[in-house]
Amino acid sequence: MSQVSFENTAIAFKGKDNAALLNSYWLFRLIGNPTLVKLGGKMTNFALKINFPLGWAIKNNIFAQFCGGETIEECKQSADRLAQYGIGTILDYSVEGKEKESDFDATADEIIRTIAAAEGNQTIPFCVFKVTGVARFELLEKQNEVIRGHVQALTGADLGEWERVQDRVLRICQAAYDAQQRIFIDAEDSWIQDAIDALCHDMMEKFNHQAPIVYNTVQLYRHDRLEFLKNAHEWSRAKGLHYAVKLVRGAYMEKEAARALQMGYVNPIQPSKEATDRDFNSGVLYCLDNIQDMALCCGSHNEESSMLLAQWMEERGIAKNDPRVAFAQLFGMSDHISYNLADAGYQVVKYLPYGPIKEVMPYLLRRAQENTSVKGQTSRELSLILKERRRRKEIRD
Ligand SMILES: Cc1cc2nc3c(=O)[nH]c(=O)nc-3n(C[C@H](O)[C@H](O)[C@H](O)COP(=O)(O)OP(=O)(O)OC[C@H]3O[C@@H](n4cnc5c(N)ncnc54)[C@H](O)[C@@H]3O)c2cc1C
Secondary structure, three states: OOOOOOOOHHHHOOOOOHHHHHHHHHHHHHHOOHHHHHHHHHHHHHHHHOOOOOHHHHHOOHHHHHOOEOOHHHHHHHHHHHHHOOEEEEEEEOOOOOOOHHHHHHHHHHHHHHHHHHOOOOOOOEEEEOHHHOOOHHHHHHHHHHHOOOOOOOOHHHHHHHHHHHHHHHHHHHHHHHOOOEEEEOOOOHHHHHHHHHHHHHHHHHHOOOOOOEEEEEEOOEOOHHHHHHHHHHHHHHOOOOEEEEEEOOOOHHHHHHHHHHHOOOOOEOOOHHHHHHHHHHHHHHHHHOHHHEEEEEEOOOHHHHHHHHHHHHHOOOOOOOOOEEEEEEOOOOHHHHHHHHHOOOOEEEEEEEOOHHHHHHHHHHHHHHHHHOOOHHHHHHHHHHHHHHHOOOOOO
């Protein structure tokens, strides 16, 4: 049995002083209320639309809990604080929903700046980007249809636009390779994911010969992904590559189900949470058992999966700090997992989202909604904070 425990709140919250802990407590209490989150989300969106100066209020509260700042420079403080406790940072430029080519170029440039900030910097061991940050969603949908064989090929303006997308992805991955910096490509909606997987595999073919540089992301809430993972690994093995992968359960379950129902196709999501958990843990085990030519990042706030991974590493004699295995959580969430694993010597990283407040709002609202909708997430965060406040004798029973 692994020695690590997630119960130790003294370790979990050693990065927070009493005032910061109290702030987190109130924030999780507020976002634990679905009506408030719904109302707050609507009011915030409206206020930002009419340019109401709301920045200061957001920046000192929900933004401070879940984000590093508005710029790479502003993230430095949080990154240094995480590093103090042995936790790495992933600078996640969280601007979404852009449509213009100039915006996609600017996002690609910003991601390349995160790679430059990470180069030779031990506190930033991985980088990340979303393909929808550098490509128009509808174009990805079309390319996906091409890959599925429903449409022959992109033509005319679409073709030129697609070549520019490929070029941006190549520029980013080339920069990561030149800096010898590992980079995750996030997974998104299933109806654009074939296009993302294909782009990612092209990049792996270019850059993953000597070492795992480009990481794909596999969402195990899809019932076809465990098989996809195994096939992708077989493909990469035949080519003599390292198959690097971030495993996640998946973030867009409701959207996937709604679209499948509306369009009359089989829902790609597993029939139950248990089925998702089973495939997620099987995926983790598969990667560990093939670690000689794979690299794994376990992107999860699930205690059982994190504990199993630690235990399976120990059983297989894989060192806790083996660079091929990483645990990842989001900044501001599940510190009891991150800090306790890091304290025990495992490689732990946290996504640190950043960007202009207005642009990062969709990300923040998703976090708030997730903390109301994911069963038990808020109550777990709250009960851990309460436990620690009691331990510090901030409050009495
Ligand atoms: C570092 C990191 C990176 C991430 N990157 C991505 C990414 O690139 N793409 C992405 O999509 N998500 C990403 N996520 C989010 C992730 O997919 C999950 O939504 C989130 O982490 C919650 O799952 P969990 O493993 O933490 O644990 P849990 O809280 O145990 O699991 C909740 C998840 O289980 C699944 N689930 C819940 N109920 C059911 C049900 N009835 N039937 C089937 N499945 C169910 C859903 O996926 C749900 O999100 C990332 C998360 C982290 C921590």
